[in-house]
Amino acid sequence: MVQLTINGVPHRFPAGTRLLDALQAAGTDVPHLCHDERLKPSGACRMCVVEVDGEPRPVASCTVQIQDGMTVFTHTPALEALRRTNLQLIAQHYPLQAVWAEPKRPFHQLLAKYGVSPGGELYSDVFRDDSHPYIGVAMDRCIQCYRCVRICEEVQGQFVWEALGRSENTRVAPGKGDTLLSGGCVSCGACVDTCPTGALFDKRVLAAPTSWTRTTCVYCGVGCQMEVGCVDRRLMAVRPVDSPVNRGHLCVKGRYAFDFNHAPDRITTPMIRRDGQWQEVTWDEALCFTATRLQAIIDRYGPDAIGVLGSARATNEENYLAQKLARMVIGTNNVDCCARVCHTPSAKALKTMLGTGAATNSFDDIEVAKAFLLCGVNPTENHPIVGARIKQRVLQGAKLVVVDPRRTELAALADVHLAVRPGFNIPLFNAMAATLIEEDLVDRSFLAERVTEFDDFAVFVADYAPERVADSCGVAAEAIRAAARLYAAGQPSMCFHGLGVTEHMQGTEGVMALINLALLTGNLGKAGAGINPLRGQNNVQGAAQMGCDPVSLTGAQSIKEAGPHFEAVWGARLPVNRGLDLLEMMDAAKAGQLKAIWAFGYDVYLSLAHAADTAAALSPLDLVIVQDLFLNQTAAAFGTVFLPAASFFEKDGTFMNSDRRVQRIRTVLPLPGEARPDWWIIQAVAGYLGKPQGFSFGEPEAIWDEIRQLWPAGAGLSYARLEGESLNWPCPDESHPGTPILHRDRFAVGKTAALARIAFIPTPEQVNDDYPLLLTTGRTLPHFNAGTMSYRTPNAELRPTDTLDMAPSDAAAYGLADGDTVRVRSRYGEALLPVRVTEAMQAGQLFTSFHRPDLFVNRLTSSVRDRMVHAPEFKVTAVRLEKTGG
Template identity: 35%
Template sequence: MIEFSLNGKIAKANDGDTILDVAKREGVDIPHLCFKEGLACAGNCRACVVEIEGERTLAPSCCRQVQPGMVVHSNNERAEKAQRMVLELLSANMPEQAHRPDSELDHYSRAVGLQGSRFERREQPASDTSHPAITVNMDACIQCTRCVRACREEQGNAVIGLAWRGDHAQIVFDMSDPLAESTCVACGECVQACPTGALMSTSWVKAGVPQQTHAVDSLCPFCGVGCQVTYHVKEDRIVRVEGRDGPANDSRLCVKGRYGFDYVHHPERLTQPLVRREDAPKQAHRDWTAQSAMAQFRPATWDEVLEKIGQQFKGILAKHGNQSLAGFGSAKCSNEEAYLFQKLVRTGFGNHHVDHCTRLCHASSVAALLEGLGSGAVSNPVKDAMKAEVIVVIGANPTVNHPVGATWMKNAVADGAKLIVMDPRQSDLTRIATHHIQFKPDTDVALLNAMLNVIVSENLVDHAFVARRTEGYDAFIKNLTPFTPEAMAPVCGIDADTIRQIARMYATSKASIIFWGMGVSQHIHGTDNARCLIALALLTGQIGRPGTGLHPLRGQNNVQGASDAGLIPMMFPDYQKVSDAKAKAFFEEYWNCELSDKPGLTVVEIMKAIEDKQIRGMYIMGENPAMSDPDAEHARESLASLDFLLVQDIFMTETAALADIVLPASAFAEKTGSFTNTDRTVQMARAALPLPGDARQDLWIIQQVAKAIGLNWKAQTVAEVFDEMRMCMPEIRGITWERLEREDAVTYPCTFEGDTGHPVVFTETFPTPSGKGKLVPASLVHADELPDEDYPIVLMTGRQLEHWHTGSMTRRSAVLDALEPVPVVQMHPEDLNKLGVKAGDVVEMASRRGAIQAYARQDAAVQPGTVFMAFCYAEGAINKLTNPALDPFGKIPELKFCAVRISASKAEALLNP
């Protein structure tokens, strides 16, 4: 510790602390405007100057480090006079009415007794209101450059700069473009960094910039990163959202997290139970809109619908047996809701036909991880990219699907890490990548096995690690013999020398980490793809240490937690197999019931079972399979043919439109519960809003449905359900509800109370019977459906930055829908020219299963002969085209590859439902 004098008192500092760091800790309030925690010091506003005895000039306290014996004055006449002068000069050009009531400049001006400025106000530029999310008020800009540094250093986007010199200096976007015409991705980091209101959220401006708001700490409801947020609420409406200093985001957010909150206030929210009218038969093929779907239902009371639900489910069970009902839960719901839902299906329906969207995301990844490592969880948090020398991103587009997670990768590259992006498409990360490996779609195994061949043939194997911690080595390397880089180069489209370079780079670094997404998992060979990635880590010893490991990026906000809680057909909570006699006996005693030992059907298998009249009734909570399932027309036909369909949701979704009864549920901001992010961190979400109308909490609804079919559960409150859940899940047993309320976030495994949790796992052993990781060979398997003369183009699907999943929430957000309002198919310029269409034209795309229309968007990021489209648009429901063929191990459909044809459409525009 270093001792020095601060305003006449002895203060202690750590080596490297600045004067301002210590002042903040000591409660000494020194004005500061250009300084912000987490950003590099600029020292350009000079509001924080202090006097250091023995020095002729005043020093900026934000960037002056403490020295032993230093005597510092921040509150003597000389320092205060300088601080006051700086604040008065900065205030000179401010508008008479501050743009935001919490302006830091106004705060410090009041603190030093300033009332206005004696200096003449210069003419200021007009506000830029071109962007739907952010309003630019340059009349309030003090050129502190916090926005510049936030955009560059934190988000890694480099959109904002300081242009020109001297008196003409000005903050600009790109080449001094209007914000809406710039490359801004609307993350809002600049807004959160701005101290004066020069940059503000438009939603806050439209709300009248309320002086007083009620702050509620919670989580972002989008994607698996699990960003912590603070909701600012006025009169039961969210008016703005700020990032909180959570373990996954360090206060950062993306466009969805910051501006996608207003869906909860949308006029289409369901606010009362609905029963299908007797004169409104289900129609799977009709043109769908939320308004037309609502007309098929009549309002009802909760007593009426719960009585009908009990009668219908019990009647189907009595008539068709305990294999006749199934349930789809949701990765958007809390751990407690997921736990109760799977418990209802298993104990009330009498089977294991329960699944959720993980079957469309990472089921193949989990199958390979359980097989190879004994655990389906990630080994290291996303932030460990900052500790890696080499980062591999394959089959993922983090800047779109996990934007805040991507910032850590960008930051790591800025700090010197090497980035290898392996993907058939270009992404935003490719501009900073050391290597972009743009291999041919469907050739993952060829490329990865070639890399493994190099590692073995060039003796880059960590033999000590392999001998101590793996099994199956001899059979594995024998399988690699034909996969030389020269043999695989024409298959995957990457030259042999490049394959060798990236294999060496990954194997020889001190710490290499692999991130992957659904570009790896959503294939019929998805499990084989993941097996190869696991083998890369095991052969080279790149696992079990900070900065190494395997991380399948989770798509929805609680995919990890819902799977942990048992919302999958072959596993009880905590991945205990339903076929395991010991696990079955435990849960029979724990739940006081008899259970089947036969694994249930998966999402796609249930749709087929409905067609075969094996499944007669369903309970769907928060899922939208009519949009998310492959071959969506078949899924809709199956759902429409059910004897009884119960849907629980917040909007009249495409799936709810096919229901017999629809129950109005709670939106994310209206519930309290725990959620588990992609890092295995269990976090607390808190209700910020009351429920609208006669809507009810999802937890309460599940409990009432359980009661209606004859179940008698003890746990009622969310805390009681969490406690029941953790006591049957060893990995989270040490996390109490009280601890979660107090700490907000705990990473599992956390097996006993007081356990700190373990962000990095597999450090000594793997949770397999032998304690060793298993090397599993993978062979070349081609996609189920290859292009031909009739369908010559490869279709890949996924998400886009501004929308999430099936769009039921984000397309009801004003800002997000304004940014991306219509369905677009991304096509290479060569393909557009071949078709004789131009960007913005409507095209028709057809597969062997259906056809849709969308607007053509020119995009050189896709390879010629391939197209990409997001699946969030009801008016261009791309999953009508996709292939339901399944990976034999993970039972995941091949959403990332199917054959289509594209032609010019006669339509000039598409209707938005």
């Protein structure tokens, strides 16, 4: 600890503390304008200057660290006079009316405090732009603190704002376009968040929020922390929180895309479809109808004729109750969730090889890593805060290898970009492993202590030498070798992967092949390393972890091993039949064996691959229960009863993010109309089925406490701790600090892990003369999954439609240009899409997102599934194009 004296009072702080931080911690209010905790110190505004004994002139407290014995004075008459003079100079060209209109802006408060009136000599040549749906521009208020320039560079890494011109002619404006959006803005709002004057502002904040509530973002699996501001029971603004996950930053969806909550087509009354028409009913009618129909199916066909689907949109507590109801009330293990179609392959691979089916490392390790291997993941668009952190680390010198068919933003920054042909991940990863062994780039010590079956693996993988597989993979052998060398040399090297790895016929095996690379190089069990799936939805990790899986109970515990404990706590026997996963449910429904599905927060029809196949499964069902915010495609086409659910803004509970953090969500708004939280609805149905025992919880915390009783690795994660701590499980008791890094000394499967010999099996979905192009699908930055939430916000202005992205050479060959509508045909269906020509695409390959229900891209995708866990192969579809002339 270091001792210093502040205005005559001694204080002690840790060594290395910035002086401004120490002053603020001591309760001394030192003004500043150019400083933001998220940015490197600047000292340009000279407002935070203080007098330090031994220094000949005042020093900017934001730029120096405390020293032992330092004596500091913060508000001497000379300092206050200097601050007043600095303010007068800064305000010389500032509009007086701005101060009158918004007196609470930080800069305006400083002017009032020091009695400084703006000069009003306005610049006439400032940047003007009113085209952005969220970010307003009033650059006559710019005081050239450059916080917007710096935060765009140092936090987001977008480099949109620049200080243009010199000396008196310096102005802040986008450097690469005439507007914010044409200049590369990704609408994260960080520049707005840091601006002290209102030169940049949120256009949609019409009134200052009267209340702020901390919660967790509902979009991707990063789990950003944020505060939500409300006025008169309406969401008005969102601002970031400085948490270990997002470090005071948000993306366009988390910060701005919340208007869906007040959308005019939000359904807040229960409905039953009668004679083909939806009719509003009371909760009593809806619950009685639902329970009666479920019981009739159980009585006639048995409990295994019903399937229950949990939700990545719902809380841990609600998913726990969903699988508990399936097993304890209905009597079936037919319970699953949307993890099946995205990262169940990751969970299966990680659990099989290492013993725990989750990310091995924390996001905090990004700043420790010296190299990154990004495989089939596009984080700057799909997981933007993690993407920004990776980008910053790369800009600081970390090496980067990107495996992706497209030239994504991070691929453009990569030291090596392996533009692998879709469907050829296995030979590519095996070729990297072969390189590591051939060139002796393996970690011999780690192999000796922690890895088995190396000799057999070395013989097997030699057949995948880069020169042998380069042509089929579509990448040069030397590029494969270069990627392997960078990954091996990183030490530590951190691997992130996404759906470009998992959504293949060999998706699970693709993750296993990545684990091989980590085992060979010793990149497990230490900071800055690991194998880390980036989960797509906010609580997809939690939904599966809570037991929405046909073969696992809460905590990913096996039914055989943990079953007796669950039966003792629940006071009921578990079903003995093996449950069906989501895709098996679809098969059973088509075969007439499954009669009912209950899906909440999950648009099954729109989301599953091969829509015609899904329709054939859902059409004959006797009962389709949809529990959601909106009448989604599943409800509209096949629904029998609709149960209106609360949004995450309207309930309490917890989410689980991609790096194993359990984080609180909190009620921001009262319930609209007759909408109810999912946990309330599930319990009500249990009661109407005559089995209320175990479903009488009064609040989510009580549900969570039962979960902790059953899940040893989460026992220490009490609500009380979660209020103030950000913890990674395993956390077995309330004195445990959590586990940011798994497998430090041993794997969950034991001291050692075995290398897996993964033979390549080509997908049956191949191009030919009739279907000569390969289509892959994914998400874009402004939108999310089925667009249910994001398309009900102004994000629709940022990206109005899905597009069919293609290489310029393909566009020329087909006579297509930007905006042309093209009919895309596969072996399974067709879709009409507008063309976007982009250099990001390789010839012969196409890309589209799937956010617009009316375009219904999953009419195209195939019925090919992962060989081990049945995840659909969304990433490889052979198609042909037909120009429509539209």
